[in-house]
Amino acid sequence: MRPKEPAWEVALDQTFAAHKRRYGTRRLRVALHQQGHCLGRKALRTAMRRRGLRALQPKAYTPRTTDSTHGLRCASNRLLDQPPVVQANRGWVSNITYLPLASGAWACLCAFQDVASKHVVGWHVMATMPEELVTTALQRALLAQQPTAGLLVHSDRGGQYCRNTYQALLYRHQALRSQSRRGKCYDNA
Structure with a gap:
């Protein structure tokens, strides 16, 4: 017989899924605290690792405005x-x-x-x-x-x-x- 999961770990799974796997330990800790589960980031990190949960990190997009390789003639300064x-x-x-x-x-x-x-x-x-x-x-x-x-x-x-x-x-x-x-x-x- 498997032991029953702590309520905060169930809440962790639900919160992580609700935020489309974008929340890391900092934001998850705040969200769980608002739900009444007080725990530290270290405990969250351990639980996430054990469950195989890893937050997605969006790649930073830096737009480029100047394309000076256009082959057109430029003016002098x-x-x-x-x-x-x-x-x-x-x-x-x-x-x-x-x-x-x-x-x-x-x-x-x-x-x-x-x-x-x-x-x-x-x-x-x-x-x-x-x-x-x-x-x-x-x-x-x-x-x-x-x-x-x-x-x-x-x-x-x-x-x-x-x-x-x-x-x-x-x-x-x-x-x-x-x-x-x-x-x-x-x-x-």
Whole structure:
């Protein structure tokens, strides 16, 4: 005859299953304590090992925004040759970043920021990073600010900033394209 399992071990199995095998000893201890079972992590660890329970560890996902291996022609870094920009709408910088959503998915944000005032002059959010993300954000910035000819627009070497539509938009507004040097991530800081 098999001895009866302690109530806390039955609760351990149920709690572990209810949380889809994602709870480790720390969170299981809290959950069991809320159910009235006071025990330490060491006892939990021993019981989990004996029962063959092992918490799943989700792999960390770090999205990558810049793909500079696109084979397209990049512009030189014109910011290196310029004195610091002190007048609004003379220099803008841009970048793309990921935004984590509550659902666990990601959204992509492209923003253009004025170098002198530090204000975001245009932005756009999409689920993916096509060229349209960058061009829409730039169009919004150009419509809102209406800068004069000679505006310097700086970005990293991402493929979205090297495509024809983006370049044509800059050309129509008589803006100069500038991009970070290869392997110099701080050029765009």
